[in-house]
Amino acid sequence: MSLTFKILSGSNPGGRRARLDLPHQVVETPVFMPVGTAGSVKAVAQDVLESLGAQIILGNTYHLYLRPGHEAIRRMRGLHRFISWPRAMLTDSGGFQVFSLSQLRKVTDDGVQFRSHLDGSSHTFTPEHSIDVQIALGADIAMAFDECTEYPADRNRAEESLRLTMAWARRSLEHFKKHRESVVWRDEFEGRTQSLFGIVQGGMYGDLRRQCAERLVEMDFDGYAIGGLSVGEPRELTLEMIAEVLPLLPKDKPRYVMGVGYPDEIDLYARMGVDMMDCVLPTRAARHALLFTSEGRLNIKNKQFAEDQSPPDPACQCPVCRRYSRAYLRHLMQAGEPLAATLNSTHNLAYYLGIMQRVRASFEPPAQRDQS
């Protein structure tokens, strides 16, 4: 068994509350997943993530493959142990980073040759290799190796990209089925294994998106992601593509929109029936002084906060808002103190996780809500 997904309650037209049972954690969905690119959610310690209620975090296959290396992580009994994170994890396939970070890419039907952004060394990722790396890392959920279609892309380019993604999805799944039993922690979890999700691509072409979704569903993955969004397109297009794809995905499996988004987006998509989302935005924005609050976005470096002793977000109960003032957070940014990134990121993650908590609560049947 890899995962079970039990829908607890829902709303119209498609939002639902569910329980995603993964080997390392039972995850309440809809869920926002903080991103721990290189094995750390930047500037936030694992115990802080736990106290904020993070149930599942991401790791990045491309980064961890290059450093410290997947074989080293396998020898240390997997990514969970390596980073001391006992709850659930998901690794992306490395596809997106190969395309966005590496140099001198050469794409063939077989896979992608690229040079490391760290030292220029030469590497090849094929679907099989991506899966091997992800099994070595041992996250609860692995992703099929895909080609992320850039934006804008003309129809020919989008079709060609989609052809690769679908061929690679099949190879990813076949290889995964053959080797899933070899994950290093299997015996600790009564023989359970990782799960594999397929990724719907197709650029901004609704018919390509639908075609991709239908093919992937035929292949029968454990869950389905919508990728290639938030790559520079207007938000209406993001929404349109999600709306095109969601109805085609099986209702009884988790649906994951990759790399989104702003607070109002994750709220909206969850209410449309998206179960999982991840984004670097809360932590990246935090490092650049941008706080998300119930009063809107604050650039905490702004001079108006120099002596503002109110909490960053007066409606927030996170450890940062309970203890520190806007004036102090501004000062930390101005002074270049490393604590600025930690406190800003902690608040932003709390804010994102809080949105999902409220969405989940809103999906509960009224009777249940009265009891709680």
Add this chain to the structure above:
Amino acid sequence: MSLTFKILSGSNPGGRRARLDLPHQVVETPVFMPVGTAGSVKAVAQDVLESLGAQIILGNTYHLYLRPGHEAIRRMRGLHRFISWPRAMLTDSGGFQVFSLSQLRKVTDDGVQFRSHLDGSSHTFTPEHSIDVQIALGADIAMAFDECTEYPADRNRAEESLRLTMAWARRSLEHFKKHRESVVWRDEFEGRTQSLFGIVQGGMYGDLRRQCAERLVEMDFDGYAIGGLSVGEPRELTLEMIAEVLPLLPKDKPRYVMGVGYPDEIDLYARMGVDMMDCVLPTRAARHALLFTSEGRLNIKNKQFAEDQSPPDPACQCPVCRRYSRAYLRHLMQAGEPLAATLNSTHNLAYYLGIMQRVRASFEPPAQRDQS
């Protein structure tokens, strides 16, 4: 009332355990004080410092005067509130930083003209101004404005520097006595005020050190510091200067050696009768991958730790050693993750605070130790 200092037990020749009662915190001494230069112990959040048992931390008058400004901090009701640190604080006088960081210094009998290292703006610190700034900051303990004698300094230079330091000490004390009632939190603490410590200088000349100590003791400060050490001199000289001065300081007042040192040094000086010490070393070394452990110093970037799954210090019970491995800390440094500074600093501070805890325990009378 400013402070009370009650000796609880002692050892021979001069180490002692005492209770230093300050407005914001009763501090058990000997104590190590983490340094929060610009209002933050670099990369370590206040709740983590509390959980490590930090009783008192330092703030830096020069840095906080330049940014965000002492008047802003006064308006926000003092440094404790501004940084959300309810326990004790000490501010140094700014003397050391004016000499080590600022540009184009001009020293006269009146004080020091200098240019900010941040923006080149021109400022003057006199003893009176340093005290005004420190009263605005409102730390539990303020320090007399001194000139830190550089190393090496010839006898003429050391004598001239000492003359200034002693004249400035007297002016600091007089100004402090006139204005101590104006500290912003006085009414919250039953009329208690800050305390002022004098600083013994004199370069590496034992007779100048003794002369300075005797004059300062005549002035009757609330406590006494030994400054101008750890400025590049060999460790034997540091020890010699401390040994020269300690016997001349009143037994019933706290004695503080500024800016030291390595773990074995703070242990040694505490056993010689030093009650308070501060140093950036545990946090600065941490940011450069140097960990202090019961097994000696580790450069955690070292390749030998790449797959070392043991805790940073197997004998340490700090939150970092209980959760993370050497391999993970090495990876965080290699990957340039901000969490590296946080975890390394947390461990090093725990190690320093643990040394002082053991020294204090060793000073307890045997009967009391049996009960505990």
